[in-house]
Amino acid sequence: MTESASRLAIExxxxxxxxxxxxxxxxxxxxxxxxxxxxxDALVIALEKWPVTGxxxxxxxxxxxxxxxRALDLLRRDKLRDRKYEEVGRSAELxxxxxxxxxxxxxxxxxxxxxxxxxxxxxxSREGRVALTLRLLGGLTTDEIARAFIVPEPTIAQRIxxxxxxxxxxxxxxxxxxxxxxxxxxxxxVLEVIYLMFNEGYAATSGENWTRPxxxxxxxxxxxxxxxxxPLEPEAHGLAALMEFQASRLKTRxxxxxxxxxxxxxxxxxxxxxxxxxxxxxxxxxxxxxRPLGPYALQAAIAACHAEAPSSEETNWMRIAALYEAxxxxxxxxxxELNRAVAxxxxxxxxxxxxxxxxxxxxxxxxxxxxxxxxxxxxxxxLGRIEEAGAAFEAAAAMARNEQERDLLLRRAAACRSAE
Amino acid sequence: xxxxxxxxxxxxxxAGIPPRAExxxxxxxxxxxxxxxxxxxxxxxxxxxxxxxxxxxxxxxxSPAFASGPIDQVNELAAGYTVIDVTSEEEAxxxxxxxxxxxxxxxxxxxxxxxxxx
Numbered sequence: 001m002t003e004s005a006s007r008l009a010i011e012x013x014x015x016x017x018x019x020x021x022x023x024x025x026x027x028x029x030x031x032x033x034x035x036x037x038x039x040x041d042a043l044v045i046a047l048e049k050w051p052v053t054g055x056x057x058x059x060x061x062x063x064x065x066x067x068x069x070r071a072l073d074l075l076r077r078d079k080l081r082d083r084k085y086e087e088v089g090r091s092a093e094l095x096x097x098x099x100x101x102x103x104x105x106x107x108x109x110x111x112x113x114x115x116x117x118x119x120x121x122x123x124x125s126r127e128g129r130v131a132l133t134l135r136l137l138g139g140l141t142t143d144e145i146a147r148a149f150i151v152p153e154p155t156i157a158q159r160i161x162x163x164x165x166x167x168x169x170x171x172x173x174x175x176x177x178x179x180x181x182x183x184x185x186x187x188x189x190v191l192e193v194i195y196l197m198f199n200e201g202y203a204a205t206s207g208e209n210w211t212r213p214x215x216x217x218x219x220x221x222x223x224x225x226x227x228x229x230x231p232l233e234p235e236a237h238g239l240a241a242l243m244e245f246q247a248s249r250l251k252t253r254x255x256x257x258x259x260x261x262x263x264x265x266x267x268x269x270x271x272x273x274x275x276x277x278x279x280x281x282x283x284x285x286x287x288x289x290x291r292p293l294g295p296y297a298l299q300a301a302i303a304a305c306h307a308e309a310p311s312s313e314e315t316n317w318m319r320i321a322a323l324y325e326a327x328x329x330x331x332x333x334x335x336x337e338l339n340r341a342v343a344x345x346x347x348x349x350x351x352x353x354x355x356x357x358x359x360x361x362x363x364x365x366x367x368x369x370x371x372x373x374x375x376x377x378x379x380x381x382x383l384g385r386i387e388e389a390g391a392a393f394e395a396a397a398a399m400a401r402n403e404q405e406r407d408l409l410l411r412r413a414a415a416c417r418s419a420e
Numbered sequence: 421x422x423x424x425x426x427x428x429x430x431x432x433x434x435a436g437i438p439p440r441a442e443x444x445x446x447x448x449x450x451x452x453x454x455x456x457x458x459x460x461x462x463x464x465x466x467x468x469x470x471x472x473x474x475x476x477x478x479x480x481x482x483s484p485a486f487a488s489g490p491i492d493q494v495n496e497l498a499a500g501y502t503v504i505d506v507t508s509e510e511e512a513x514x515x516x517x518x519x520x521x522x523x524x525x526x527x528x529x530x531x532x533x534x535x536x537x538x
Contacts, residue, residue: 234488290486292471297488318431322490325436326470344435352437 006051014043017060018139019225023111025067032118033164036136042067109229112137116226117178119163120190123170128163129193130200135160137225138218148215149200187230191239191296194222198243202250213250220247227282237286238297244279245303248272259404264312276307295331298323317347334363342375350379370399374409381416390416422461422505422535423512425519429497430527434468434490440524447520454504454515465500495529509534 018039025035042063056062119133134140134148142160146153178186201215223240230236252266283304286297293301302323309315324340337360345353357376366372377392393413400406438444454460469489476485491497500522506512512532521528 287488288486289488290473290475291488292473293488298470318435319490319492321435321437322468322470325434325468326489328436329467329471340436344437347435348432348437 003051006055007047009055010043010047010050013046013055013059013063015139017063018043019112019115019137020060021063021067022136023115024064025071026115026118027111028068029071032115032136032167036164038067038071039063041070045070112225113229116190116222116229117186118167120186120193121167121170122186122189124163124166125159126193126196128159128166129189130197131156131159132163133193133222134197134215134218137222140214140218144214187233187235190226191235194219194226195239195243195296197222198246202246216243216247216250219243227285231285232289234286234289234291235294235296237282237289238294238300241279241282241286241300242296242303244275244282245300245307248275248279248307260402263306268310271307279307280304293323293326295327298327298330302327315346317343321347334360334365335369337363338366338369338372338375345375345379345382350382354379354383368399370396370401370405370409372396373399377409377412377416381412386416386419421507421509421512421537422503423516424533424535425502425504425516426498426531426533427465427500427502427522428529428531429466429469429494429499430523430525430529431494432523432525432527433499434470434494434497436468437525439522443521443524443528447522450518450520451502453518454502459504459506459511459515461503461505463500463502466498468499469497503535 021039021042022032022035025038026032029035029038045066046059046063050056116133116137119136120129124132131145134145135142140148142157143153146156149156197215198219201213201217201219220240220243223236223243227233227236227240248271249263249266251272252268252270253261255261279300283297283300286293286300302320305316305320305323321340321343324336324343328336328340337356341353341356341360344356354376357372357379360366360372361376373392374396377389377396380386380389380392390413393409393416397406397409397413400409433439439447451460451463454463469491472489474487474489474491476487478485502519504512504515506515512534516530516532519530522530
């Protein structure tokens, strides 16, 4: 193997193993910062040895053994008598190789879950949670994270350092997985971080790249892991399903000139069928757990209706309207109401929908939101109220931030004027 | 003897579209009349099935299968019920037939059931 090839191979192993490694080490040393240092030391040793010896059969176990040896070295040299580090010695034989190579279930799954709960701890800032999760669970370098968020590397490095310090100072132990009402709250924080990460990659409105696939991939991977280690939590499956569906459209949502393409106009034959099937399977698991669907699962169920429809017209808008009805209860927001109005318009005709939209016009949060008059214009147009529709499209165009959208709205307004 | 009027779910009710104003008024007036006659025991409206779950026992003696809503078979769902206490079947039928269209979109269905006496 050439040096660069072996480096790439080692990096691949690292991406696969680092989260499990850090999770396992954190359980032993009870300090996520120290665990990460030990894991990094093991990586350095691997980078020295593997190009010569080849990558071992069970690289995860190899790295764990190296990290533990390193921990014991530190213990001896520094004569650390701190009780918490003694655990390293006691638990040195804790992992068998089979365990380390096993699925993300059982003890390793629990370790990973606890690590996710730790990096998404409510005492950390949102930005800190995201950065620390990407670093420790995604195995990304600070440089990669910085490039993904288009911020300078020192900013990310600082966020990570600060997050680790906050955890240490708060003595946020590598605790037992929260249970009961606390679990729900903490799980929400974890799901939020993962979805934030996904959206950051998916809906980037700034920067040269409209979508930033690394963040999407990483969020998707974490979402799948979370669903695997918390299989009884419907929302974990719901989020995984939602991200699978959205990722299935990743390639079709931007045009050649970087312009956004709306769902109705996307080339559906290019949607990724494999991801759609995975999304449907995850959604089915969420639905079978015996709870009414939560916000993520409901959004996933809506995405599933789109994914299964051959065209916008042939979409099960009735079901989408029903799903928005539930979403408006569990996650009330004016945007959800507006989407509900659109679905109702498609399922039951524009008259009902117009009523709903008019009720939303007094909503402060939607005062500058161009989609409100744009949607209203659409319904008015369908009702034959062309003049009013033209005025609504003009109002929408004045609010649109995106040039392409503004042009489209002005064209629609002009068409109304000439039709009068 | 007690009877239950089951107002069936409709596509509109499942999507959370409220009944037409005339239907709401007519239903309120109907319930007020039942109340005044001393026969009304209960009257409740239900949220759409998207807010609930279905529990099915596909295998006798086996464990149940769960399915979160919405349930696609809209017409087999309930959207509300009214329980009345009357002295004869004739009286129950008379009251039931005076019930207004529950939502006013041409989809309304009401089933009248006699309740099993304990």
